Amino acid sequence: MIGVLGIIISLGLLMFLAYKGWSVIIIAPLLALLAAAFTVFEGGDFHLLATYTEGFMVSLSGYVKSYFPVFLLGALFGKVMDESGAANAIAVAISTKIGKGKEIWAVVLSCAVITYGGVSLFVAAFAIYPIGAALFREAGIPKRLLPPAIALGAFTFTMTAIPGTPQIQNAIPMQYFGTDAFAAPILGIVAAIIMLFGGMFWINYRYKVAQAHGEEYGNHPNEDITPMDTSDLPSFATSILPIFVVLIGNFVFSKYVFSNMDTAYLADYNTTIDAVQGNWSLIVSLLIGILMAIAFNYKRFGSVRGCLKNGVQGSFLAIMNTASEVGYGNVIKTLAGFSLVAAGMLSISSNPLVGEAISSSVLAGITGSASGGLSIALATFADQFIAQAQAYGINPEVLHRVASVACGGLDTLPHNGAVITLLGITGMTHKECYANIGMCTVVIPAIACVAIIILGSFGIC
Template sequence: MLGYIGLFAGLALLIWFALRGVNIFLASVICALVVAIPNGIMLPAALLEHYPFGPLGAYTFAGKFFLLFLCGAIFGKAMATSQAAKSIAVAITRGLGTRHTLLVGMVVCALLTYGGVVVFVVVFTMYPLGITLMREANLPKRIWCAATAIGAGTFTMTALPGSPSIHNVISASALGTDLFAGGWIGLFAAAIMAGLGMWYVEREWKVARATGEGYVENEQDRRMEQLIGDPDEAPSWGLAIVPLIMVLGVIMLPRLLLGMGDWSADDGLLARTLLFSAAQPIIWPSIALIVGSLTCAILFGNARRQIGKVFGQGAEDSVMPLLNTAAVIGFGGVVTQTAGFGEFAQWILGVNLPPLLSVFASVSTLSAIVGSSSGGLQIFMQTLAPSYLDMGVQPEILHRIAAIAAGGLDSLPHCGAVIATFMIMGLTHREAYKDMFVVTVVVPVIACLASIGLLMLLGIGVNPPA
């Protein structure tokens, strides 16, 4: 009983710390101790083994995925410094107009994140531009926040095949699949997320207009608006989109070529390169992101003239997101050593649910506990995924369904990404969390359950018992 009390107290305390804005490193270590001590885990084992270096250790995760975070942050910095990201945003804004302000926010964020630009760079890029749009359209900020969250934090993050997102890479690395695994069901889920999400925010805007709710400026808006700069200094949108095309091309072209024939290492350098790309779910997307960064340096003078500074600042920008995620996973590494977690794992595997629904339940629960989709997904892949493979769940389907499920209940109020987004936009949970909850929790959950329902209806995704 004492062990269960410690487990739930540690989880509750982690959520409370997150909502209070306590540093995640301190919070995760303190909460790990709250879990460990009542469960009889000795301090040296908790702090020097399970938290840092175990299969779910913070440093284990950071070491494995450091290169991907590094290359992603460098690419995001290159796109921001060159103003290529801003150019794309401005071009789409001019093309769609303020009447479609919400669609502009969603499309730009989706395009940038699918192309490999990290979420926080996208938010910083879009919000100063969004201020102008919100002012012109008299759009409440809470609704703009939700629209950008649809593009940056839902379907491009977990559902769309081929994306170099950390969720896609975690699944591919753990299961031996590639970034395109379960592609068709991912497209189905993405369509639901985008469609339902946009329907909701457009409906909310209509209600806001009817009730007289509109845009209200605050001090944060005035500070952020200074970051817009001169649009005339940005490259043309046609040139600005080339780095994104390069990233996606490097990822997708090998997949297309591999599908056109049988290749072996004896077929020459091209064949060996193609086979290498398929076998390296971490290295290959990282290479693609570096190709995109170098493309920025070649095409855009303001990035080329300070390439050392851009790459250096990008490397520095990668540290905090990597360590924040690693800290949550380190806490999970201690949790997984408790008897309570073992009993939870046995219970969830023993519940009389179809395997894919059981996958949804287990991944969703883990993501909700740690307030992180990537953290919950990594814990699932390390602890429970092998059992589902033994049940006959096909690796490609497990890859995609687990990734989609991770992006649902992760966005509870203590989610770090939610808190950071509200801080950037000068919003509070009271003002904006209802809309964020609908588009990043309710809609992804519906999309995941609908995808599972379609797979079950078609009778695919789970191999029949031998």
């Protein structure tokens, strides 16, 4: 039990320090070693440097090897779409098209289109905030509902549910289950519908309550918004085309190109086409999208080289944060105390979909990262889930979609970095906004996950 206490203390500190803004790259290895040190009290061996270099760092480097191309190209695509003005052009066009009286829909759908195309949720938040603030102010919608609207569009269904999304949370399960980004399309669409319309129902309900109390946009004296210059944005057509190319290219390459190639040579690399075609499809599609976005907007960049350099630097921080959490999880899962924790999570149900959802969601909540929690859960339990799914006759695509959707629930607890960043961008506080953010990004996605577990258990995918 002392080992379990060490894990609990370590996890508690990880959540607290991450919430306070400490870098996960620094605290994750230290707290992993702290948890491992508790094994001494149970008569076990603890080797400080070996645990760090042969446990934590081996797992970290393995994650970087597997996912760095997706992180890199995703960051580059987001940066190109941001600096070229394409992301803003899409947001302005959607907001104008939807029209007056549907400002909340305009914000949510603008974020959704951008993030479904592969642009990071952080870029979406920065791009949409000035537009959303102007729309909400003019319509008299309380500003405290703007962060939940952005979170609903960027942090939920486009991140985990809609088939084909190039976000990393949809890419991680591919290497474990031999699937592609379009796995279990029916379940993905069902989950997306529940998240979108459930979230919209909630935000509109809260808006009507605010209206009944006479609440409007509010007085925000410290609001510092630079009005967007919309006079020189690229056209909507040239802005949206790279996004379509990423999505369509991903589908074509994963379904028709790589699967029909002669890839017997992969045996020399100890892998198969089923294990890599998902990542390969994303890599090629994102690369084509980046080149197209640059070609369409070349003259709009102050410096293409500078834009790409900034994108590369951003990808380093993103992948190292997640990889550090994976390294942390790898150390924790080797501890004797973790077997008790794992047994507790997996004993709730013999249905592998339930165990997968619980482990992915809980670990995402602990780490404050959907991708980190998902990576730890699948690295630890994927083989067990696959064996159980085979016994139940469950398609691996269902495992993929449930894992992806499940990790996008408890990840956005108050200590989540994306939540903290969103509130910082909008100048709002947890007290003002988190109850509504949590409803849209924690509660409703959890309902969506339960729904697809039930459907998936009956063979629907």
